[in-house]
Amino acid sequence: MKRVLVLDGSTRKMGNTSILLQHFIEGAEKNTNKVEHIIAKDLDIKYCNGCLRCNLVKRCAIRGDDWEDLSQKINEADVLVFASPIYFHYVTAPLKNIIDRFRSFVHVQITETGLIHTPWNNWNKDFVLLLSMGSSDDSDAQPVIDLFDYMKEVLGDNNRLHVIKGTRLAVIKQVQKTEEELKELYPKLKLNRKLVRDDYNRNQKLLEECGELGRNLTKD
Numbered sequence: 001m002k003r004v005l006v007l008d009g010s011t012r013k014m015g016n017t018s019i020l021l022q023h024f025i026e027g028a029e030k031n032t033n034k035v036e037h038i039i040a041k042d043l044d045i046k047y048c049n050g051c052l053r054c055n056l057v058k059r060c061a062i063r064g065d066d067w068e069d070l071s072q073k074i075n076e077a078d079v080l081v082f083a084s085p086i087y088f089h090y091v092t093a094p095l096k097n098i099i100d101r102f103r104s105f106v107h108v109q110i111t112e113t114g115l116i117h118t119p120w121n122n123w124n125k126d127f128v129l130l131l132s133m134g135s136s137d138d139s140d141a142q143p144v145i146d147l148f149d150y151m152k153e154v155l156g157d158n159n160r161l162h163v164i165k166g167t168r169l170a171v172i173k174q175v176q177k178t179e180e181e182l183k184e185l186y187p188k189l190k191l192n193r194k195l196v197r198d199d200y201n202r203n204q205k206l207l208e209e210c211g212e213l214g215r216n217l218t219k220d
Ligand SMILES: Cc1cc2nc3c(=O)[nH]c(=O)nc-3n(C[C@H](O)[C@H](O)[C@H](O)COP(=O)(O)O)c2cc1C
Pocket: 010, 011, 012, 014, 015, 016, 017, 018, 084, 085, 086, 087, 088, 089, 090, 132, 133, 134, 135, 136, 140, 169, 170, 171, 172, 173
């Protein structure tokens, strides 16, 4: 049975990110009962302090927080889900804090032309990015996608990246609002009401896509 670890960067309960995640998890739970959902801001994770001892000791040298336990779960997961609202073209701070600690999963060698990364464990995982953003232009998420393209490569030869992006999602629970609710909301956001029908259908498809991805990645 596949192990799924969700690292949830949401800062508000039942926001759009949580709803995308809920659909992904419901899909995954059709095939596995090994889904763990971790809310990044609820963990005690210290900042990476740049000591670089991980290059020598093959693990993070910081002690006394939740990383030891979390890093074991990350290592064991088949599917690693990172979910976040886009904040200033990036993930939220609690998730970024965890991502910095991923430095301890790789050896880094400086060369004259760049860096050579060698992972301590050559992972073969599905990386999933679930991103929710206010903008109608999904390029706001591009820096995050670029980061994960890079991460999946430095952490192993066989990792795969799957990305789902929800756009034009400004207010809480917007992604699951009915067509009638969107008709009331859009004028308040100064958005053209003509967008409502297509956006409603697009949101429904987005939620289905999350469920489908959860199901597909957990098939044995
Ligand atoms: C501090 C902050 C920064 C944001 N920056 C961006 C941004 O750069 N691009 C964007 O499209 N949306 C941005 N947003 C909007 C959120 O990404 C969007 O409303 C998202 O759907 C919220 O997800 P949630 O409902 O899960 O909290 C920002 C929101 C906040 C609060």
